[in-house]
Amino acid sequence: MTTQTMKQQLVVVGNGMAGVACVEQILKQPHNFEITIFGDETHANYNRILLSLVLAGEKSPEEIVINDIEWYQTHDIRARLGVKIVGIDRERRVVIDEDGGETEYDKLILATGSSAFIPPIPGVDKKNVHVFRTLDDTRALLEQARPGLKTAVIGGGLLGLEAARGLQVRGCDVTVVHLMDTLMERQLDSTGGEYLKRKIESLGIRVMLPQQTAALFGNGRVDGLRFASGEEMEAELVVIAAGIRPNAELARRAGLEVRRGIVVDDYMATSDPHIFAVGECTEHRGQTFGLVAPLFDQGRVLASAITGNTGQAFTGASPAAKLKIMGVDIFSAGSIDESEPGVEAVTYEDPALGTYKKLLLKDNRLHGMILVGDIEDEHLYMEWMRSGTDLTPHRRQILFPPRDADPGREVADMPDSETICGCNGVRKGDIIQAIHARGITTLAGLKESTRASTSCGSCTGLCEKLLRAVTPDFQEETRTxxxxxxxxxxxxxxxxxxxxxxxxxxxxxxxxxxxxxxxxxxxxxxxxxxxxxxxxxxxxxxxxFINDRVHANIQKDGTFSVVPRMRGGVTTPDELRRIADVADKYKVPMVKVTGSQRIDLLGIKKADLPKVWAELGMPSGQAYTKGVRMVKTCVGTEFCRFGVQDSTRAGIELERRLENLFTPHKFKMGVVGCPRNCAEATVKDLGMVGQEGSWQVVVGGAAGKSVRKADLLITVETTDQAMETCDLFFQYYRENANYLERSYDFVERLGIEKIRKETVYATDADKKKLLDRLARSKALAKDAWLERETPVHATQFVQIQPMEVQRT
Amino acid sequence: MNAVRGWTPITKADNIPLREGRAVLVGDAEIAIFHLEGRYLTIENKCPHKGGPLCDGIVSGTKVVCPLHGQRFDLETGMPVLASQPGCVAIFPTRVDDGVVFVDLGGACKAGEEAAA
Structure with a gap:
């Protein structure tokens, strides 16, 4: 057999992000390997840095899986999950598992990662003391977490803070206990740490620092913490997040060179030429790693080296860290040591905004940075730092680099190899390739095909800039x-x-x-x-708003207006008589026919509302709220010489289907029996325009402050189809419009084509989902005026009378 | 004048839902009592801008927003939140005793004034 046909055995010990990312890179190269991956966790490879989002409930465990079991099968990779490697026989080139099983290798990659460092505090072995490192740790924490649980997190670094927030979101009563006097002291200076502390406290998490934990006390289970100062604190759950240590024991026992981590050269080779190492278990030029971006770089270098395509070397990485807590923007990179000779600091702070920026310059080049509260310019700064740009021309505006002039400049300045999405290791080049290969035009499309921006979301802005720069017809997703x-x-x-x-x-x-x-x-x-x-x-x-507390429209004098529902604008002599009686009895100052084919009783006192409603005996017309107002109709085929559709009946039916529901803004409808449009359906939020043998369903019309002719959504043949189409658009608007966004702005923002795609042209399954959610809402929607019989509070409508008046 | 002075029992504390206000006419004074997590604050129920019923406003922390035109007042001081707003509202000392809200109607004070002796 020649060497070309005989496969080489590649064994990877460690099924974590670094190891598997490296294998993914190897698969992209021409290679001759049969690959076996050992993992002591039983899960497929997941994104460890997103565990905090699982803890906080922002992601499910399934959502952070990077490579599912099928991926291993597709690539003919033997996955030995739940199998721990305990020894390496370098002479015979075999790895030995717990059960004594041996697996031969030609090349071996150690990707054993790191473990939580557990400080030698008495009592750390008690029950309810956890670390936060793996999916199993996360599950264990989730099992314990419950509202009010007194929780102490020991360690105020990145991981400790993320764990604290995750548990607090679950309702736990969380205190962070930190040994140093600054939170995240490896990434922040004392001012930055103070800003961070304030923000964390404002979220409702207590922070104690500097506070040294001397012992955990409790009988079997932990009951609390005793500090070096002698103070004590109660705790039913303790999470230790005091840093990580490289898992280098296996390598050490095998006689490889190990210091803090497994020592590797610039091509990730260990002291044994058949053995390589990658990820958090490594030590390169004296540096160990705990953040994800350099691990992807290491993986690429190793993949090239091990397949014989040796190219770029790994030259180390400057540290960069970002806190993944929603609403707390912290970014730090490079060296933050101001005392280094030749380093000068440029700072800016605004305590009210919670913004703090510090740039460290050396020889007019960016050397390090701390950004708190405003991390917009993170990528530009990183690029300046990476490329060693001479900042002399930028000095005047360095803290607020100008934007706008050329919005494509920032991404144009980045090399293809620059990592855009650190969580998923997606580079600029990968994104551009995906955009062209798959004709991506939206952020959603990009997320789906590259996974960029699907994890912590901090690169979303950058991905959008890239899309805008590269995609010929980029569709912006506006966010306010x-x-x-x-x-x-x-x-x-x-x-x-x-x-x-x-x-x-x-x-x-x-x-x-x-x-x-x-x-x-x-x-x-x-x-x-x-x-x-x-x-x-x-x-x-x-x-x-008061209108929705008492189901009537407040007027300038503090009285209310009452508009009963009169479906389709059709009423009866009986109803009119009752309205007249109420108007007389309550001395209603004005009775007015509205523009919506209804009757408005103005000037009613709050305390009279329940009686007025009862005596009217009609349901609420929702004229006071952001909800379904009315369906205005013409007389259609019933009486009109020109009518070609029964608009009155259709209008009444439409109003019945949607009434009592709330919408992002008021929602007015119209149904007309012919294109003469007497009830102005084409300037309503939703309209049906009758034609010979069909209905046009039109959306996004307006005749208020703005006047806009509605767009045709679709033409359908039957009234039933028209109703269902109305339901689809109505629910789609409810779910996707911003609050206070009228349908005419909504339709313009999204474009009628997108709306068609996601409503009338959606798959039957998607249509059914929209209709099901509408049906669920409708099943619980009630006529608000029934609260006259069952008020939500004893004094909802009642005018409170003083108990006793003491006269002077 | 039918003025009411001293601590006056107004209504059961339960009658005022959390983070809402209720108006009560006591003598010739219309007051608005608000219930904020565990405490009760009273102001005059009339916005100095156009007379809006402040009892019907949305509460934002210790501020109330007039339902008519969005003027904001601090329930603790009666002061408008923006200097550009017209005027301030009177505030009345308020306490709860045995589940009943008491208001000292003689103790009205406008911002910048001392409470009546």
Whole structure:
């Protein structure tokens, strides 16, 4: 047999990110390997750096899997999961597993990673003391986590803070205990640490520093912490996040050169030419690694070297770290040691905004940085640092580098090899290739095909810039921040509410906001909760505008207007008589026919509302809220000489289907029996225009502050089809529009073509999902005026009378 | 004048839902009592801008937002949040005793003034 046909055995010990990423690179090269991967965890390879998001409930364990079992099969890789390698016989070139089984290798890659460092504190072996390193650790923490659980996290570094936030989001009462006097002291200076501490505390996590833990006490289970100062703290759960140590024991026993980690050269070779190492278990030029980006670089270098295509060497990595806590932006890179000779610092801070920036320069070149609260320019700075750009011409604006002039400049400045998505190891070149190969035009498309920006999301802005620069017809996904109280986009908030299973406005504000909220975000969050949970949220009336507390429209004098529902604008003599009687009895100052073919009773006192509603005996017309207003109709075929469709009946039916539901903004509809359009359906949020033998369904019309002719969504033959089409658009608007975004802005923002694709042209399965969610909401929607019989609070409508008046 | 002075029992604390306000007419003073996590604060129920019923406003921390035109007042001081807003509202000392809200109607004070003796 010749060497060409005989496969070489490549054994990889370690099924973590570094090892598997390296194998992925090897697969991209011409090679002659039969590959076996040993992993002592039983899971397929997952993205360890996203464990904090699993803990926080932002991702499920399945979502952080990078390579599923099929991937191993597809690439003919033998996956030996749950098998621990305990020895290496370098003479015979075999690895030995726990059961004494031996596996031969021609080349061996050690990717054994690192373990949590457990400080020698008495009591760390007690029950309920955990580390946070693996998926199993995360599951164990999730089993324990419950609201109110007194939790101490020992260690205020990156991982400790992420663990603390994850547990706090689960309701635990969390304290971070840190040995040093600055949080994340390896990445931040004392000012940056102070800004971070304030932000962490504002999220509701206690921070104790500097605080040395002397012992964990408790009988079997931990009951608390005793500090070196003699103070004690109660704790039912303790998480140790005091750093990591390379797993180098296997290599040490095999006689390889090991210092803190397994010593490797610039091509990732160990002291044995058949054995290589990659990832957190390595030590390169005296440096060990704990962050992901350099590991991908190491993997690429090793993949080239081991397949005989030796190219670029690994020359080390400057540290770069980003905290993955939503709403807390921290980035640090390079050397932050100001005392180094020749280093000068340029700083900026704004305590009110919580922004702190510090750039460290050496010979007019960027040497290190600390960014807190504003990390917009992170990539530009990294590029300056990587390329050693002479910053003399930029000095005047270095803290606020100008943008706009050439928005493509930043990405043009990056080499193809630059990593865009650190979480998933996606480089600029990979993205450009994917964009062209698959005709990607949206961020969503990019996420799907490259996984870039799917993890922590911090490279989203950069991915968008790349798309804009490269894609001929890039479609922007606009994101607007809801408000300063809870500074996330609508899209993020919907994800947060869904992902974290938040059911009330208070929960959202307490965990993700400023704990106060205001008249802008509270009603918006109320709406989102109602929509996301299809009415199964915890309704909080204090978060809603007065109109939605008493189901009537407040007027300039503090009285209210009452508009009963009159479906399709059709009424009866009986109804009119009752309206007249109510108007007389309550001395209603004005009775007005509205533009919506209904009758408005103006000037009603709050305390009279329940009686007025009862005496009217008609349901609420929702004229006071962001919800379904009315369906305006013409007389259609019933009476009109020209009518070709029964618009009145269709309008009444449409109103019945959608009434009592809430929408991002008010929602008006119209149904007309012929194109003469007497009830103005083409300037409504949703309209049906009757034609001979068909209906046009039109959307996004307006005749208010803006006037806009509605776009044709689709033409259908039957009234039933038209109704279903209306349902689809209605629910799609409910789910995807920003709060207070009228349908006409929504349709313009998304474009009618996208809306068609995702409603009338969607797959039957997707249509059914929309309709099912609408049906769930509708099943719980009630006529608000029934609260006259079952008020949500004893004094919802009642005017409180003083108990006793003491007269002078 | 039918003025009311001293600590006056107004209503059961339960009558005022959390983070909401309720108006009560006591003598000739219309007051708005608010319930914030565990404490009760009282202001005059009339926005100095256009007379809006502040009891119906959304509460934001210790501020209330007038439902008519969005003027904001601090429930603790009666001060407008923005200097550009017209005027401030009177505040009244408030305490809860045995589940009943008491308001000292004679103790009204406008920002910058001392409480009446």
């Amino acid at each position: 921040t809801l408000c300063a109280c809870v500074p996330f986009s609508y899209e993020q908030l919907r994800d947060i509410i869904r992902g974290q299973k938040l059911k009330s406005v208070e929960e959202v504000l307490n965990v993700y906001g400023n704990r106060k909220g205001c008249e802008v975000c509270k009603p918006a969050l109320s709406y989102m909760l109602d929509m996301v949970w299809c009415g199964e949220h915890e309704e909080d009336r204090s978060a809603r």
